[in-house]
Amino acid sequence: MNFLKNVLMGVRDGNGKVCGLEMRRKRYNRRKRLARTLIVRGMAGVLLVGVVFAVVCVGLYARDVYWKEEETMTETGSGVAPSVAATEAEPEESEGEEPLEKITFPLKVMLDAGHGGNDSGTFYETTYEKDITLEVTKKMKALLEEQGVEVVLTRESDKYMGLKERTELSREEDPDVFVSIHCNSFEDDSSVAGIECYYWEDDEEGEAYAESLMDAAEEIEALRIRGTRVEDYYVIRFNDAPAVLVEMGYLSNSADRARLIDEGFQQTLAEKLVQGILEEAERQQEE
Ligand SMILES: [Zn+2]
Structure with missing residues (x-):
């Protein structure tokens, strides 16, 4: 300081x-x-x-x-x-869309995915019928089970199964209806397209199911409906149950092919086919 x-x-x-x-x-x-x-x-x-x-x-x-x-x-x-x-x-x-009403009666459906294993069915390049049929079948199974339907499949994986084996399994399981799922092909004319359903001539119930499936499929706008026909296919002819065989479309037609490999379309188609099965089952139940 x-x-x-x-x-x-x-x-x-x-x-x-x-x-x-x-x-x-x-x-x-x-x-x-x-x-x-x-x-x-x-x-x-x-x-x-x-x-x-x-x-x-x-x-x-x-x-x-x-x-x-x-x-x-x-x-x-x-x-x-x-x-x-x-x-x-x-x-x-x-x-x-209104969800399908649950069925009020017991119903057993056998779904048959066409071909499998060594038998790839018809094909276009790397698109095989056996794969598409299995995919649609699995989707149908899930939808049917949601409705309380008992479902049996002839094959659940990519394995070979003979036609006789399939009909024998149907005899054992004794379903109310047997639905075989396939894809078609017509190499001579790639413009041929659409969905069709086959039944065997004596099978009135099968015919009714075939009509019902096509009526339901008609609700899919893009799809060409080729209708129902009698055909001598082994799995429907030698089946004890009412049986139909659906050819969902032509792999030889580019538009059909593009739809059939599309998962969304597979789902829509599965829904319609299931709708057709349930509607006919209901009608037959009422008779
Ligand atoms: Zn086939």
């Missing part, structure tokens, strides 16, 4: 000479006033900065509050929108 006092008192002037007492006191007073002024101005400055800072802070805070209110309003607004959209979407969902 002595050092500070000496500086303020000006013990020595710039040249290092010692000044008179009066001069030193004046100089001391001047410096004291100067110091006081500096302190006051400094404090005023600090105060001013503080006030400005406070004003800015209040301004920023006010702006934040304002924006938050706006955001809250926007959120509330957009929060309402989805619920409105959801209630609007609900009827759309119920406008979709």
Whole structure:
């Protein structure tokens, strides 16, 4: 502190000479006033900065509050929108196709995926009939089981199975209807397309199922319906159960082929074929 006092008192002037007492006191007073002024101005400055800072802070805070209110309003607004959209979407969902009613009587269906294993059936490049028939059959099985129908498959995997083996299995299982699933091909004319269903001539119930399957398939707009026909196919002719054989389309026709390898179409087709089976089963039950 002595050092500070000496500086303020000006013990020595710039040249290092010692000044008179009066001069030193004046100089001391001047410096004291100067110091006081500096302190006051400094404090005023600090105060001013503080006030400005406070004003800015209040301004920023006010702006934040304002924006938050706006955001809250926007959120509330957009929060309402989805619920409105959801209630609007609900009827759309119920406008979709009505699910099939569960059957109220016991029904056993045997599904026969054509070909398998070494026997790939008809094919186009790497598209094999045996794969498509198995896919559609599996989809039909799932749909039928949803309706409480007992389903038996002749084959569940890519394995070979003889025609006699299939009809013998049908005899053992004694289903209410036997549905064999196939794809067709006609190399001579690639414009030939469409779905058709075969039955054996003595089989009236089989014929009725065939008609019902084609009626249901008709609901698929893109599909050409070739109708029902009597045909001497082993699995329908030598079957004790009412039996039909569906040729879902022609692999030799590009449009049919593109649809048949499409999983969405396979599903739609499976749904329609199942619908046809259930509708006819219901009719026969009522008789
Ligand atoms: Zn076939």
